[in-house]
């Protein structure tokens with residue numbers, strides 16, 4: 018695999034949420050290349066499908082197949098008649114119907130859709146680190162356990178025994194880097210929102226993933242703390258060659274990224290810095 | 296790995312799993328206590344049903360069969376046979392000191408051999424005690440040395456075993472009725488008996504109180520129908536016997552119906568003893584009286600001997616010999632015996648050979664029915680448990696939907712998630728059932744103190760010894776039963792957790808993550 022090829026590439030991703038017969042076409046042909054070690058920021062309005070895109074890229078959800086995608090109008094979600102050739106455009110909004118090519122999400126040359134369930138699980142736990150919009154920590158576990166659980170899931174019952182010390186050391190190092198080394202035994206509910214988010218980032222990094230998928234990692238933080246966290250992530254990114262796809266609302270944060278794209282009308286477009294933004 | 300960590304944390308930080316654990320514990324404990332106590336009762340009942348009848352009985356009813364001593368000798372040579380004893384079973388009437396008449400079942404027994412076969416000596420009620428019986432906290436038992444001279448009781452015990460009583464005129468054959476036969480023994484709340492005084496209205500209208508203690512000065516008049524060796528009614532005979540002792544077998548029916556009589560006395564009453572068969576002399580036959588030298592009519596001539604007869608021979612097998620095998624041995628021994636006495640004893644084809652199980656068929660089928668009932672309740676409890684665990688787990692899975700989504704996002708597979716919940720059910724089932732078994736053990740082992748304590752504090756005595764026919768509640772737990780209950784407890788939890796586990800495993804990770 019040459020360095021020039023993207024680490025992660027997405028082709029014609031469609032995603033439709035269904036509400037009865039009518040669909041909500043959220044993604045409508047996303048094409049995206051992410052280079053190795055790149056920090057990509059994804060901007061987009063609320064509800065534009067940023068989280069949905071991250072779920073697809075992380076192998077947590079599957080994109081629509083062409084058949085699924087063409088069940089509804091890709092613009093307005095109006096159900097489409099299935100007799101071929103009867104209509105070529107949507108009776109509701111006039112959008113012409115396109116044929117859709119099969120979606121592809123290619124990680125290091127392998128298409129996620131060809132992976133078995135076990136391989137996908139492994140991909141999620143080994144190659145991908147997820148940071149969720151709403152932290153999503155396990156409330157019954159303390160901070161260290163919330164982080165090392167990623168390693169437990171990866172290594173399984175017996176493997177973890179061998180990796181236990183290493184995982185704990187790494188968890189403590191990450192917490193140290195995020196300024197949380199004094200709260201190892203606390204439960205998530207005893208932490209502030211920002212602290213929880215830092216724990217969530219540490220969890221995403223425990224297995225040294227290749228790609229970090231971060232959904233507004235600093236959305237709940239004040240700017241100063243947000244930037245401090247980004248500093249530490251950036252350091253990891255630079256030192257370990259971590260690829261990062263970060264969803265954000267904040268153009269100031271997007272500024273720090275290597276490249277910024279925007280999710281608009283269900284497609285990824287290159288971001289043109291405009292004053293109309295906010 | 297993460298499963299065990301989460302199971303542990305879920306267990307210690309949530310009230311729901313503890314509730315299900317307690318529920319499992321209580322239900323296993325309840326069922327095990329019920330099963331143990333009930334099983335204990337049934338076991339005692341079965342064992343009591345076995346006392347006084349031995350393992351196998353060889354029976355030729357009413358008429359009886361001869362040469363039984365030979366049969367017993369042959370039987371006792373068998374390696375399977377521990378001992379054998381002759382008895383007579385018949386019916387009769389007794390007249391009590393207060394002139395009441397009562398129909399009873401009569402057994403003619405030879406004390407020592409009867410004891411070897413049936414453990415009869417153990418059932419004799421009147422005998423010296425040094426320790427009070429379990430419920431007799433105030434030492435009210437008359438058999439204790441402070442109430443009755445132990446020497447006297449030892450004599451009464453011996454009398455009981457030999458079925459004799461010596462009232463100063465030499466030993467006389469005696470009877471040993473069941474403790475409930477006369478109605479003159481009053482069962483106390485502490486489980487023992489106190490003899491009543493017999494009262495009899497006199498012709499003057501006053502009440503004549505007699506100070507009678509049956510084994511000392513009581514006697515019973517026994518009326519029997521005697522048959523001849525061909526089974527024809529011969530005579531109704533009444534004879535008064537002193538009472539030697541009273542027995543308590545543990546089966547109320549036996550203790551209220553059966554009167555034991557010394558075998559030889561009964562044989563002579565029933566014309567079943569050894570007799571000379573005679574032929575009247577001809578009217579003109581005479582003999583010369585050796586003393587006077589005169590001619591006198593000739594006495595009847597002896598033409599043969601009718602040997603003594605009994606109706607049953609009871610056989611006890613050696614330790615570990617199945618009663619069916621023993622019955623087969625008896626059958627073959629009888630065959631040879633019948634060949635040796637051809638024409639004089641019932642043939643081997645007709646003789647009745649019963650095991651104690653066959654004799655106690657009704658009792659055993661009742662016991663089986665009760666066991667079936669316990670198992671039925673057991674089934675219902677298990678069923679309830681499954682639904683209990685199912686509903687608790689269902690709601691726990693719902694509550695933990697987000698966690699499931701997170702774990703999936705971290706790379707957990709559906710099988711891992713299913714195992715998380717199944718394992719949780721397994722843990723709750725194992726811990727709950729183990730605690731339940733321990734709780735049951737504690738309860739069962741202390742059931743009598745607990746029962747007494749409940750009786751003292753609330754006045755509710757569930758098993759009142761003056762009503763129920765046992766003193767102590769059985770307090771032994773069968774470990775095989777405990778294992779079954781434990782296994783069932785674990786299994787019900789796993790089954791109950793299975794459906795919620797599948798639900799958790801099939802959850803769409805993204806929907807789970809978005810779950811509010």
Ligand SMILES: Nc1ncnc2c1ncn2[C@@H]1O[C@H](COP(=O)(O)OP(=O)(O)OP(=O)(O)O)[C@@H](O)[C@H]1O
Nearest residue numbers: 034035041043061062063064065066067068069070
């Ligand atoms: N299960 C679902 N059923 C129906 N519609 C859904 C479902 N999940 C998401 N959507 C819709 O899909 C659209 C995209 O959701 P998504 O969470 O990806 O938006 P987002 O870009 O992350 O928004 P935000 O910036 O507010 O987080 C939204 O309009 C949402 O209502």
Ligand SMILES: [Mg+2]
Nearest residue numbers: 067068150232
């Ligand atoms: Mg979002």
